[in-house]
Amino acid sequence: MQLVTKRDIIKQVISDWEKAYSSGLYGGDKLEILEKLKKINLNTVSAKKIDSIIGNKSWTSLNCSVCGKHSDKVVVLKDLYDRLGNTCIVYLCLNCVLKINNLFLKDLGKD
Numbered sequence: 001m002q003l004v005t006k007r008d009i010i011k012q013v014i015s016d017w018e019k020a021y022s023s024g025l026y027g028g029d030k031l032e033i034l035e036k037l038k039k040i041n042l043n044t045v046s047a048k049k050i051d052s053i054i055g056n057k058s059w060t061s062l063n064c065s066v067c068g069k070h071s072d073k074v075v076v077l078k079d080l081y082d083r084l085g086n087t088c089i090v091y092l093c094l095n096c097v098l099k100i101n102n103l104f105l106k107d108l109g110k111d
């Protein structure tokens with residue numbers, strides 16, 4: 001279990017983009033974007049700036065797996081397995097974590 005912020009994923013955007021596109025198999029425009037990303041300071045750049053370089057918000061967005069809403073921070077649950085044994089990752093926003101907490105609190109003392 002780990003807390004991940006929007007800044008955390010912004011700091012990862014160059015290495016993630018390199019993993020996805022550095023082979024050059026997806027066209028020169030992906031490599032041009034990589035060069036633009038390498039020129040920015042990931043510790044201070046806004047998500048909006050990265051979105052404008054890449055052309056969409058998918059590389060700077062965190063969405064809750066339960067409610068589907070965008071969140072600037074999520075708790076990430078990894079190494080979970082579905083009924084077929086496939087690994088899955090779950091992202092939880094604070095609101096959904098609080099709802100889970102309330103479910104446990106309502107159940108206290110019922111056993």
Ligand SMILES: [Zn+2]
Pocket residue numbers: 064065066067068069092093094095096
């Ligand atoms: Zn949520």
